[in-house]
Amino acid sequence: MTVQELPGAGASYRSTPPPAWRPRTDAAPLLPDPEPYRVLGTPAAEKLDPELMRRCYAELVRGRRYNAQATALTRQGRLAVYPSTVGQEACEIAAALVLEEQDWLFPSYRDTLAAVARGLDPVQALTLLRGDWHTGYDPREHRIAPLSTPLATQLPHAVGLAHAARLRGDDVVALALVGDGGTSEGDFHEALNFAAVWQAPVVFLVQNNGFAISVPLAKQTAAPTLAHKAVGYGMPGRLVDGNDIAAVHEVLSEAVRRARAGGGPTLIEAITYRIEAHTNADDATRYRGDAEVEAWKAHDPVELLERELTARGLLDAAGIQEAKDAAEAMAATLRERMNAEPVLDPMDLFENVYAEQTGRLREQAEMLRAELDAEEQS
Amino acid sequence: MTTVAVKPATMAQALGRAMRDAMAEDPTVHVMGEDVGTLGGVFRITDGLAKEFGEDRCTDTPLAEAGILGAAVGMAMYGLRPVVEMQFDAFAYPAFEQLISHVAKMRNRTRGAMPLPITIRVPYGGGIGGVEHHSDSSEAYYVATPGLHVVTPATVEDAYGLLRASIASDDPVVFLEPKRLYWSKAQWNPETPAAVPGIGKALVRRTGTSATLITYGPSLPVCLEAAEAAREEGWDLEVVDLRSLVPFDEDTVVASVRRTGRAVVVHEANGFAGPGAELVARIQEKCFHHLEAPVLRVTGFDIPYPPPMLEKHHLPGVDRILDTVARLQWEN
Ligand SMILES: Cc1ncc(C[n+]2csc(CCOP(=O)(O)OP(=O)(O)O)c2C)c(N)n1
Numbered sequence: 001m002t003v004q005e006l007p008g009a010g011a012s013y014r015s016t017p018p019p020a021w022r023p024r025t026d027a028a029p030l031l032p033d034p035e036p037y038r039v040l041g042t043p044a045a046e047k048l049d050p051e052l053m054r055r056c057y058a059e060l061v062r063g064r065r066y067n068a069q070a071t072a073l074t075r076q077g078r079l080a081v082y083p084s085t086v087g088q089e090a091c092e093i094a095a096a097l098v099l100e101e102q103d104w105l106f107p108s109y110r111d112t113l114a115a116v117a118r119g120l121d122p123v124q125a126l127t128l129l130r131g132d133w134h135t136g137y138d139p140r141e142h143r144i145a146p147l148s149t150p151l152a153t154q155l156p157h158a159v160g161l162a163h164a165a166r167l168r169g170d171d172v173v174a175l176a177l178v179g180d181g182g183t184s185e186g187d188f189h190e191a192l193n194f195a196a197v198w199q200a201p202v203v204f205l206v207q208n209n210g211f212a213i214s215v216p217l218a219k220q221t222a223a224p225t226l227a228h229k230a231v232g233y234g235m236p237g238r239l240v241d242g243n244d245i246a247a248v249h250e251v252l253s254e255a256v257r258r259a260r261a262g263g264g265p266t267l268i269e270a271i272t273y274r275i276e277a278h279t280n281a282d283d284a285t286r287y288r289g290d291a292e293v294e295a296w297k298a299h300d301p302v303e304l305l306e307r308e309l310t311a312r313g314l315l316d317a318a319g320i321q322e323a324k325d326a327a328e329a330m331a332a333t334l335r336e337r338m339n340a341e342p343v344l345d346p347m348d349l350f351e352n353v354y355a356e357q358t359g360r361l362r363e364q365a366e367m368l369r370a371e372l373d374a375e376e377q378s
Numbered sequence: 379m380t381t382v383a384v385k386p387a388t389m390a391q392a393l394g395r396a397m398r399d400a401m402a403e404d405p406t407v408h409v410m411g412e413d414v415g416t417l418g419g420v421f422r423i424t425d426g427l428a429k430e431f432g433e434d435r436c437t438d439t440p441l442a443e444a445g446i447l448g449a450a451v452g453m454a455m456y457g458l459r460p461v462v463e464m465q466f467d468a469f470a471y472p473a474f475e476q477l478i479s480h481v482a483k484m485r486n487r488t489r490g491a492m493p494l495p496i497t498i499r500v501p502y503g504g505g506i507g508g509v510e511h512h513s514d515s516s517e518a519y520y521v522a523t524p525g526l527h528v529v530t531p532a533t534v535e536d537a538y539g540l541l542r543a544s545i546a547s548d549d550p551v552v553f554l555e556p557k558r559l560y561w562s563k564a565q566w567n568p569e570t571p572a573a574v575p576g577i578g579k580a581l582v583r584r585t586g587t588s589a590t591l592i593t594y595g596p597s598l599p600v601c602l603e604a605a606e607a608a609r610e611e612g613w614d615l616e617v618v619d620l621r622s623l624v625p626f627d628e629d630t631v632v633a634s635v636r637r638t639g640r641a642v643v644v645h646e647a648n649g650f651a652g653p654g655a656e657l658v659a660r661i662q663e664k665c666f667h668h669l670e671a672p673v674l675r676v677t678g679f680d681i682p683y684p685p686p687m688l689e690k691h692h693l694p695g696v697d698r699i700l701d702t703v704a705r706l707q708w709e710n
Contacts, residue, residue, distance in 0.1 A: 134487035145455070146487050150479045156448025157455060157480070164456035167408075167434055174452075187475070190445030197440050352490040353524055355548045358578075358625040 025234050032227035032237040036271050039246035040308045048246055050314045056093060056245045057309060058323045060302045063089040063113050065327035066122065067276075069334050070112070070129075074280040078338050080131045083110040087275035090245035090301035091207045093117045095175055098252040099143075106145045106158040106176040110207075114177060115144050122330075123337050132342040152182040155191030155204065162200040162259075173201045173259045175252070181212020183226050192267065196233040201259035203252065204267045207242060209274035214287035230267035242270030243301040246308075273299075346372060387566040389537045389559050393423050393499075395568050396541035397461060401431050407545060408453065409436040411446060411463030411499075420465055421501060421560055443473035447498065451480050454494040461545055467502040468511035474519070481550045482525030497544045497551050502530075503596045503646050504693055505558035507686040514683055515647035520552045521623045521656070528623040529577055530554040532598035534564035536621060539574030547577060556596035580627035582634060586616035589640035589706050592631055592657060594620040597644045597694060604699040613703055623653055631657070632664045639670040640706040644694050649677035671706045 039045050067086045073079040085092050088110075096117035099105060107114050115125045120142050127136030128147050135146040145161075148154035158176035165172035182188055183206055195202045206226050210217060223229055230237030240251045248270055255266035273296035277284040284293075309315035350357060350365040357365070387395075401407045409427055411419070415438035418425030427436035439446050443464060450460035464470035470477075477498070485493045504513035520528045527549055531537040537555075544551035566572075575581070583598065584605050591601040598619050605615035618634050620627065635641045641661055643654040654675040661673045676694040684692045 133489060134483075135489070135491075138491035139455070139488055140491065146484070146492075150475060153448065153475060153479060156445050156476070157452035159445075160449030160452025160454075160460075161456045162452070163449065164453040164458045167458075168456070172456075186472070187444050187448060190440075190442040191448065193440050193442065194445045194449050348489075352486045352488075354485070354527070354625075355493060359628055360625065 027231050030231045030234070030236045032225060032230070032239040032269070034225065034239065036239045036241040037247050037251055038241045038244050039250060040244045040304045045246065045308055045312070048308075048312075048314075052249070053246065053305065053309055053314060054319070056097065056249065057302075057305050057315060057319075058326060059093045059097070059117055060089050060245060060305060061323040062327045062330055063093055063117065064302055065331050066113055066116060066334070069331040070126070071276070071280065073335070073338055079126060079129045081279050081281060082112075082129055083279045084274070084276040085110060085113045087296060087301065088207055088209055088242065088272045089113065090248050090305075091177075091205065091242045091270045091272055094245050094248040094252055095177060095205055098249060098256050099173070099175055102143065102170070102172050103256075104143045104145065104158065104161055104172065104174045106154040106161075106174060107147050108151065108154060108177050108179060108182065109147050109149045110179065111147065111177045115142075115147070118142065118144060120144055122334050126338070127342075130338070130342065132344055152178055152185035152187040152191070154178075155182075155187055156194060158202050158204075159191050159195045159198065159200050159265075162195075162202045163198050166201055171260060173203065173256050175203045175205060175256065177205050177207065179212060180206060180208040180210070180217055180226060181215065181220055182206075183229065184220055192229070192233045192235065192265070195265035196235045199262070199264040201262070202265040203255040203259055204265065205252065206267070206269045207272055208269050209242075209272050211274060211278070211287070213278045213282065216287070225269055227267060227269035233267075235265045235267055238266060238268045240268060240270050242272030243299050243304055245301060245305055272301075384565045384567045386563040387534055387568060388561050388563050389531070389534050389555075390421060390423055390561065392534045392538040392566065392568070392571075393541055393555065394425055394427070395571075396538045396545070397424065397427060398430065400461075400542060400545040401427065401435060404459065404545075406457060407435075407459045407461060409461045409463070410439050410450065412439060412441055412465050414438060414463050419463060421557065423499075423555075423560075424463065443469060443471075444476050447473040447476040447481065447496075450496050451476060451484070451494060454496050455484075455492060459495045459497075459545060461497045461499065464498060464500045466508075466512050467500055467514040467516050470498070470500050470516065477526070477552075478523050482523045485549065486525060493548045494550050495545075495548050497541070497547075497553050499541075499553045499555060501555045501557040501560075503554075503556050503558060504683060504689050505596060505646075507689070509686065510683070513686075513689065515645070515678065517554055517623060517645075517647055518652050520554075521653055525550070526624060527551040527577055528554065529621065530556065530595035530623065531621065532556065532559065532595050532619050534562065534566045535572045535574050538566075538568075538571045540577065540621065543576035551577070554595060558596050559599070562599070575621075577622045578625040578627060579622065580618055580620045580630040582616060582630065583619045584615070584617040586614040587638060588612075588614045589642065589703060590616045590618055590631075590634045590638045591642050591644055591699065591703075592618045592620065592634075593644040594623065596646055600694060600696060601644050601699065604696045604703070607696055608700060608703055611700070611704070615703065626657075626660075628660060628664065631661065635661055635665045635673075636668040639668055641665075641669075641673045642676060642699065642702050642706070643673065644676045644699055646678045646693055648680045649675055650680045652677055674702050674705060676702050
């Protein structure tokens with residue numbers, strides 16, 4: 001329906017549009033297919049790369065175990081908090097696997113697993129959540145931005161970095177992760193708009209896990225899907241089953257490929273579900289029922305892939321056991337390392353506020369030093 | 379002997395020149411903001427930069443302050459030195475989330491691994507008859523945020539020198555430009571810009587013996603005028619220009635107040651919890667035994683910035699400064 005056909009529009013609506021007006025882009029190719037893209041359990045699965053899928057499987061199993069171990073560490077008081085990604089592992093793993101070494105990942109506070117799957121030392125990845133330091137790694141070394149706690153604020157960073165890399169002629173793609181709630185933030189809007197205007201090599205992956213803490217998607221947005229938001233900025237929107245790692249990997253790969261080739265940004269909405277509570281501090285029974293959770297458990301990302309690979313003869317009992325053993329070994333090491341008390345130096349508080357310490361900070365550092373010395377003597 | 383052309387230059391020209399020279403010397407310096415390209419900024423500070431360096435180096439961004447500063451964070455993460463223009467003081471507020479949560483903290487969060495060399499230019503303050511939201515003095519918000527440097531020039535030389543120092547700094551700098559001084563002129567040779575001390579150093583702009591006026595940015599000329607006028611009353615006032623609010627050059631301030639024994643802090647920003655409150659507290663701590671009178675403040679009122687027809691009543695002027703100086707005669 002064009003403006004001219006609006007019901008009840010008066011005569012003034014029938015005048016020709018002003019000279020400058022014209023649609024910039026045909027919206028149709030940007031629109032997401034309203035049916036989430038799936039591979040596992042469909043004929044498309046015939047074309048799966050066995051090697052890649054076995055790798056995905058091993059990572060999924062490890063990811064699930066990592067989630068369980070981290071949650072256990074909160075119960076033991078070893079982690080202050082842990083936002084679990086049980087149920088979302090396919091998104092986390094696929095995001096890590098589609099990137100080349102020179103590419104950058106921009107995670108939110110929930111995405112420790114993606115950082116670990118990209119190769120970050122799990123203990124370094126957990127310092128934020130343990131509380132010994134905000135970022136336990138050098139972002140440049142790993143090409144992983146600090147886990148961002150203020151929602152959606154990492155998205156413009158991803159755009160700026162990708163833009164800078166392109167200005168310098170470097171082959172770098174930035175992949176930014178955000179939750180469904182984060183898409184309501186102004187920074188989400190500003191980042192997508194900048195990315196599209198600059199044609200920056202960025203991929204935005206929304207993990208729509210159904211809730212922003214307790215608020216369901218229906219109270220978050222009135223858009224048909226979150227992927228539809230892409231069209232308004234002039235970039236393609238894609239909808240994918242976030243529990244189908246083959247599908248997520250494929251859709252992400254395609255977007256990364258396009259970004260790398262100069263085709264600009266893509267917004268991808270992965271429909272998934274947070275099986276556990278928001279964090280260990282949350283009571284999920286206040287805002288959702290068991291039936292819903294059970295229904296989603298029946299669509300588990302690890303099982304989906306396991307079933308497919310087993311049915312196709314790409315995975316056997318020994319392969320499953322091997323993945324489990326590797327995951328156990330990772331968990332044991334993580335447990336052991338996290339049980340060691342972190343060594344902290346309170347004087348670090350005054351380091352790295354500025355390149356050069358201000359006189360004010362030097363004074364305050366001396367005060368703390370004296371307090372510490374007095375403590376030691378008593 | 380060759381005579382160098384020493385021509386009158388405005389602060390606006392000196393600021394533009396500073397960016398131009400920085401861009402010419404360092405290809406990683408990028409200027410970005412609303413209307414900074416083709417138009418040269420609403421104050422024309424970035425005039426000519428897009429033409430000389432191309433739109434990739436001087437970029438008209440979409441109209442979104444959080445987006446501008448957020449993108450600058452990513453650019454700095456990748457090794458560029460973005461110089462961001464916020465069009466007016468009150469329009470920087472949408473970018474505060476990025477400023478406070480990321481720009482100010484990135485070095486600290488990453489334990490020094492990822493410093494952000496971003497310069498954020500903010501035209502600030504009143505006195506130009508601007509309508510609502512065009513005259514805020516927002517320095518208290520910036521100085522209260524650890525991790526930011528906060529700098530404000532009051533002279534043409536400083537506009538150039540401090541902006542060059544800010545762009546060269548490996549830390550983020552909020553560069554406050556007193557917009558009512560944009561058109562102030564000085565004899566200045568852009569080919570051999572005077573070497574001025576960098577960030578963190580205050581300057582005694584006028585020596586005196588009976589009291590110290592401590593000020594910065596738009597209030598410096600007012601204080602110098604007040605000091606001249608005070609001579610008639612028998613006051614010989616020293617005037618200290620802070621130039622940099624963070625870090626704050628305590629040594630220069632303390633030395634001056636210990637010499638004169640009396641001090642008045644002058645700024646346009648609201649008084650309550652304004653930068654002056656901090657300065658007064660520091661002076662009391664460091665100069666208590668040298669003080670002949672309480673340290674006083676002349677500031678903007680604690681009101682939202684008034685409509686332009688009333689701003690002259692709000693802004694600290696010569697008379698209000700002189701009245702306050704008179705109150706330093708404590709023994710009477
Ligand atoms: C700017 C901001 N506002 C509020 C919060 C508090 N908060 C933390 S997580 C969260 C919900 C996020 O939901 P969503 O974006 O869907 O991500 P998810 O937790 O599902 O991964 C809220 C409101 C925050 N971190 N940042």
